[in-house]
Amino acid sequence: MIQLKVNGSARRFDGDPEMPLLWYLRDVLDYTGTKFGCGAGLCGACTVHVNGEATRSCVTSMQDTAGKEITTIEGLGARSEHPLQAAWKQCNVSQCGYCQSGQIMQAAALLKAKPKPSNAEIDAAMQGNICRCGTYQRIRQAIQIAAGVKA
């Protein structure tokens, strides 16, 4: 039996301990905001926070989540909208929108660690997150707005 917290709620899991967190979130808990893009930690669409760290849920097995606190996109702005979510809307970042949960979760972890990131720090933090629609310049702009830094 694996015990963990997801978006503040205590959960118990007694399925296959090898199952990636991604499928537990999506198939079992129905937190479908976390997306499947590659299954190999290559695209970042599945990014969630595990104890506050940006983590690829598609390559994180359930046994490694024991005792951990998981935050998904649904939990990020649950109490009040995260500044990144507001900035994302301000910049009309999304095209298809599929990768944006992962982008925002990655960016949120960045701003927690580095509240005023430089351009290079943004690029370094965000290069694991693919956007096939190509919204990168708006992602960078939205992060800068949320962080209150100039381009």
Added chain:
Amino acid sequence: MTRIEKVSRRGFLGSAIGAGALVLGVQMEQAEAASPAWSPSVYLGLEPNGTAVIVAHRSEMGTGIRSVLPMVVADELEADWQKVRVQQAVGDTKYGSQNTDGSCSIRDFYDAMREAGATARLLLEQAAAKKWNVPAAECKGQNHFVVHAKSGKKAAYGDLVKIASTLPLPKKTDLRLKPESEFRYIGKEMPTIDQADHTRGAGKFGIDAKMPGMLYASIERPPVFGATLRSFDDSAVKGVKGVVQTSTIPGFKPPHVFQALGGVAVLADSTWAAAQGRKKLKVEWDLGSNGSFDSGREKTEILAKIKQPGKVVRNVGDVDKAFAEAGKIHEASYYVPLLSHAPMELPAAVAEWRDGKVVTYAATQNPQAVQEAVAGAMGIKKEDVTCHVTLLGGGFGRKSKPDYVCEAAMLSKQVGKPVKVVWSREDDIKFDFYHANAGMYMKAALDDKGRPTAWLHRSAFPSIGSTFDAAAEYAMELEMGMGWVDLPYAIANHRAENLPHKNHVRIGWMRAVAHIYHAFAVHSFVDELAAAANRDRVEYILDLLGPDRQVPIQPVGMKYWNNDQSQEKFPVDTGRLRRVLEVAAEKSGWANKKPGKGRALGVAAHRSFLTYVAAVVEVEVDDRGRVTIPRVDVAVDAGQIINPERARSQVEGAAVFGTSLAMMGEITAADGRIVQSNFNNYPVARINEAPRVTHVHLVPSKAPAAGIGEPGVPPIAPAITSAIFAATGKRIRELPVRKTKLV
């Protein structure tokens, strides 16, 4: 021609409003919505509380179309956008074409959307006139009210629905479309309806759709195109926890069209269990004639083939005579490899077979194609297939081909439960309908100023036509019409030739389609000619374009495709191409930016999807040969723009898509199998590899709306390689760029 059928109001209520197609996720949508909505058009209904329900019949894959077309309806309706609910349509021919590709949604439906809104507005005005006993002409719809200025009377739209619903539909000639000066939403910077959902992970995609009691399927498909199942052993599969059963899907009968590829499916109670079970399958295949296909050998064949004469598809003047008399000849061959769409959301659908009918929720660009393909697979009528359209996590043409929906429906029938199919990324990369690999041979005769007196362009590539005719070897009209037979330059002698080539994998259309390789060859060749003449590249292209004029395109043995539009309405207009080139040059500072160490500009100007685009790309090549793109300027004349904000976003995205295919995209095959499998070996541009900033310059235009989703793509690759040549002296004739060592 788009055909829109008039339907009864009952028909509308039953299918669109009642279906509640937006309700997706944990459970199926509830039965009929209770409200007795009034619907004067298939695209529009009003509820008694005044809410305007506008139907989005095109698929949303990131272009913003499910917001932008409803805004056109709302504008003519004089609706308050806050009182509009957008409802996604199911697949149904009554809406006209729902095939969301070809950059044509606005072009084909702008007028129909305006008429739908204007029809409802007129009926509401007539209803108010009846209520107040005043002339209808004195009543005016304004922001969700009808007002009568003379008496000062005012009524909310919702309060007029009951009367309006008793009135006969007006004739089209009675409609009064709004003058441009009164537009509320058209031409304005309106945000799309899905932005907020996407920041909360609340948008519902195909991969998110669920049906009660469904099983998850993971499918082992034939590793080679056309391979067939010999035998399989699933004894180890059944020991995997969560696996329910295995099932086979028969292979396709040629032509493959959108049929399932066939294979062995593992069905389980979760995505993970199905994938684990699949790993335990042992499958033997008969590989068939493509089992020895090798993409490297094919490239050699294509590049040899295009040195030989082919079928003439356009002929102007006398190219042979001009070549014989020429003082100077320049020739070059170009090659673009197979490419995969790789949308971020994998192909995904859930389907249920019940009582001889199919209901599916699918990420599809074309729900009517889903109906046809699934009906064909199941042996039922297409009307017995209900296709709910989810959001699409990218499409790029891949999701026009609903083989994955057929898989879900076929499996559901076999197991007696709803089945969800989600492809893995490996499935997606290995079993795509690939963008064609193409070889282009170019030859020019040059005068003493280095200007061509003759131009020969030969192409060979496996045709998209092979999807519909297994024996097809020559290009389709649409492939010829994409930047090949429609060369707009003022060159006296011009010939285009096509060499036949057989497909060995599934070939399909990908964002910008045949323009990708034709634009790369044509504009790279222009760049070479300008360099050989030692002339400024922008000035050289302007010289090639010649005086502003409309160029009639008359191919040999077929009509000019022109996106199925007449050349009267959408001519090839060199003045518009000149204008975008001048704007891109001016905005990028072309004249003043001289190449520095490893840093230079490149340029290309191309007409595609009836839109004119010029791109100036700045590249930096460091001392280790790594390329970065600090800035791109793109000037676009797409005719009338309905939503400039979304138009810019499409062009920004196209610059990234173009960068991916130029710099890194390549699919190869060995022993008939696709070599690549995921983003590690089929990379696409990341934030640090994409253009740092793309400035989009929308050129004001009086022309009718053309297209915006795709035309930003074609000029990017040749502009990048043009810039790399200027920066390094390295001429790149084969994509992707990463195959060439730059230092």
